[in-house]
Amino acid sequence: MAVQLNDYIKENQLIVNQAIIEIVERMNIPTTLKNSMLYSIKAGGKRIRPILMIASAEAFGGTRDDVLPVAVALEMIHTYSLIHDDLPAMDDDQLRRGQPTNHIQFDEATAILAGDALLTMAFQVITEAKQLSAEQKVTVINRLSIASGSSGMVAGQILDLEAEEKQIDIAQLEQIHQLKTGELLIFAVEMGAYLAGASQTERLAVKQYGHHIGLLFQIQDDILDVEGDQIKLGKQVGSDQDNEKSTYPKLLGIDGAIKVKEKNVAMAIKLLEEATIANSMLASLVNYISDRDA
């Protein structure tokens, strides 16, 4: 199964990358802006959100082509969020995916505009998708604007920024990640199922699956950060006093974080079993996300 999953991931990464690049290339965009957008699109990235959407559609009898424009739109929004997250006014990061961040490679104004352009282009791509009905477009745009906007990802981002200045508990941490990361992952699997014609009950099951995926994704992200810090600084877990930001390993200890992650793995798998789609790629992706090393 491991090799099969790797092939599946690679193939879908390739198709999604080709589709995004082709769309941006063919649009009439001023050169610097286009270069800046393509720079972040081509910088790598796991494409986990589009892959989850494709796997969810396939689990309910749909195909990659049924959802490709929506998967592309979703990755455009994810890319915009990373460009803006790296800006000096937010996380102020110099590197992303091992390369200079967009505002370092270009400049701040260009990076802001590249993010804005990717965000708005996402909705253009959905409206122009030939394989979607008018009703499907409205439903998808409604869900995507909620998941990425001021009640979803943007809400999570401001709560996260505010949390840097105070102590938060595990429930608050979970709420931040649910909004900041979880909502887009839930969107991916729910809309994949919807576009494949899944029933309301099936959509509810994958939404809950998406919730657990969001949590275990974030916990693994925090664990990878700890491991990265240890390698960089030669320090023991929990001894990094420079970074006071609340994370799962900080609040629960590394073993506690792993336990919560494993609980979410089990719950995600159980939901797939109950929905009789445990033999789909969605199951393999649980372990891939939980055990990923980047």
Ligand code: GRG
């Ligand atoms: C700027 C509105 C706005 C939101 C930013 C997504 C986000 C919100 C911030 C990113 C910061 C961060 C490290 C979040 C934790 C989890 C996360 C989303 C990691 C990056 O996603 P991956 O691992 O990235 O899917 P790749 O590089 O594979 O695309």
